[in-house]
Amino acid sequence: MADTLAPARDVPVRNRRNPLVLGAALAWLVLLLVEWAADGRVWLGQLVGIVPPAAFVLVPLALAALVPLARVAARWRALAAAALALLLGFGQSGLDPAALWRTEPRPGPDAVRVFAWNTNSWNQLLGTQDHFYAFLKAKDADVYLLHEYQHVTADRKEKLPVDDLARLRREFPGYRLAVRGELVTLSRFPILRQPAVGPAREVPPGADWPTEYRANKVLRTDVLVRGRTVSFYNVHMPVWNSMPDGLLSAAFYRHMRERFAPRRAQYEGLEADLAANRNPVVVAGDFNATAAMSDLDPLRERLDDAAEVSTDPYPTSWEEGGWKPFWRTDWAFTGNGARAERYDFGAPEELSDHAVQDLWVSLPGSG
Numbered sequence: 495m496a497d498t499l500a501p502a503r504d505v506p507v508r509n510r511r512n513p514l515v516l517g518a519a520l521a522w523l524v525l526l527l528v529e530w531a532a533d534g535r536v537w538l539g540q541l542v543g544i545v546p547p548a549a550f551v552l553v554p555l556a557l558a559a560l561v562p563l564a565r566v567a568a569r570w571r572a573l574a575a576a577a578l579a580l581l582l583g584f585g586q587s588g589l590d591p592a593a594l595w596r597t598e599p600r601p602g603p604d605a606v607r608v609f610a611w612n613t614n615s616w617n618q619l620l621g622t623q624d625h626f627y628a629f630l631k632a633k634d635a636d637v638y639l640l641h642e643y644q645h646v647t648a649d650r651k652e653k654l655p656v657d658d659l660a661r662l663r664r665e666f667p668g669y670r671l672a673v674r675g676e677l678v679t680l681s682r683f684p685i686l687r688q689p690a691v692g693p694a695r696e697v698p699p700g701a702d703w704p705t706e707y708r709a710n711k712v713l714r715t716d717v718l719v720r721g722r723t724v725s726f727y728n729v730h731m732p733v734w735n736s737m738p739d740g741l742l743s744a745a746f747y748r749h750m751r752e753r754f755a756p757r758r759a760q761y762e763g764l765e766a767d768l769a770a771n772r773n774p775v776v777v778a779g780d781f782n783a784t785a786a787m788s789d790l791d792p793l794r795e796r797l798d799d800a801a802e803v804s805t806d807p808y809p810t811s812w813e814e815g816g817w818k819p820f821w822r823t824d825w826a827f828t829g830n831g832a833r834a835e836r837y838d839f840g841a842p843e844e845l846s847d848h849a850v851q852d853l854w855v856s857l858p859g860s861g
Contacts (some may be wrong), residue, residue, distance in 0.1 A: 515564040516572045516599070520572075523578060524650050526550075526582050527582075534787075537751045537754035539788075540735070540754070542784075542787055543734060543735065543784050544735075547785040548588065548589060550583030550786060551715060572648065580777065584762070588784065588785035593799050593807040597805075599854075600835075605855060606636045606637065606855045607634070607852070608634045608636065608637045608639065608776055608826070608853070609633045610638075610728070610824070611639075611640055611848065612642055612730065612841070612847075613626075614846035614848065615642050620780060620845050620846065621844060625845065627661070627665045629843055631665060635809070635852075636681070637680065637726055638680040638709040639779055641676060641728070641779055643677065644656060644707070656711065659671070666680055669682055670684060672688050674688070674694065674710040674713045675707040675709070676710070677710060678713075678728075679713055679726060681717050683718055684717065685717055685718075686717065687716040691712040691713075691767045692762050692763015693711075693759050711729065712763065713728040714728075716773065720857075722774070724775070724776065725775045727767075729764065729777060729779030731779075731781045732753050732756055732757045734750060734783075735749065764777075768793075772861070774830045774832035775827075776826070776853070777853055778827070779824065779830075780824055780852060790825065793825075796827040798827060798828050798829060799825070800828060803834050803835065804838070810849070811824040811849040811851070812847060814847050821822075831858045832857055833856050837851070837854075838851075839852075
């Protein structure tokens with residue numbers, strides 16, 4: 495008797511892909527919600543800093559593009575999950591589509607030019623000192639906010655003090671100089687005060703350099719600019735990760751856990767000082783935080799991001815010299831009447847892995 499078994503039916507490709515599309519959309523949405531709950535509250539939440547912020551827009555858009563592969567019944571659920579993820583994540587993306595329609599701003603004649611830069615261990619690792627100083631002087635800024643006035647050990651894990659003040663004064667005659675730990679501020683205008691900020695207020699007089707280095711991550715200088723006191727905040731927040739150890743190492747996560755509280759203390763100290771300061775303020779530096787991280791939220795709520803006058807729809811500053819930079823870890827803010835007129839990221843001429851921040855600021859009553 496002939497075998498009458500029915501032929502096997504092929505499962506349509508669309509049916510096989512349907513669970514993947516919907517599952518991926520829901521998984522990304524859940525990941526966003528977990529990140530929102532953890533970031534800034536527990537130390538593991540800092541892992542969001544690894545993700546290029548643009549992914550918070552690109553991933554849900556890619557998932558939405560895959561929705562037609564799903565069955566009709568699942569399409570709407572997948573599309574809704576992708577749309578909600580886009581809505582929740584856009585503010586963390588660092589994208590500014592309005593920049594595409596801005597014209598190149600022209601600073602007024604009274605604008606104060608501010609140059610902020612992570613110098614990569616005071617040019618110990620890249621380039622030459624002559625190139626370094628020529629690069630700085632060519633900017634002809636009114637105020638320089640420089641970080642990493644330091645050297646490092648061969649394994650780059652320990653910081654060492656440097657003494658380059660004589661050359662700084664020689665290269666920048668007429669500028670006033672303020673130094674605390676790894677932070678250097680140069681100003682064409684008179685420096686009136688240097689109030690300690692945050693944990694630096696607890697440092698006793700005569701403390702050694704390692705103590706100064708750990709405590710001083712914000713250098714505030716009150717500067718007299720054409721008869722008005724303006725507060726400039728030179729910022730280099732502690733880095734949250736230990737990339738040289740590798741993402742899969744225990745040392746990486748130990749570093750994250752140990753740095754979480756000191757990092758929060760520095761941010762909270764800066765926020766408290768700004769809340770009590772009625773002067774026009776300019777806050778700029780390497781915050782070691784991306785648009786995806788909640789560390790910057792209080793500052794972005796209180797102050798104006800200088801990028802709001804930029805013509806770059808996705809400004810990035812790190813890592814210069816490696817892959818195309820995907821992260822912005824360097825930020826500038828203004829407030830209390832100070833306004834950014836122009837803001838650019840510039841190439842560091844292979845002297846650092848951070849782009850330079852070039853900022854022109856107008857002050858109340860100027861222009």
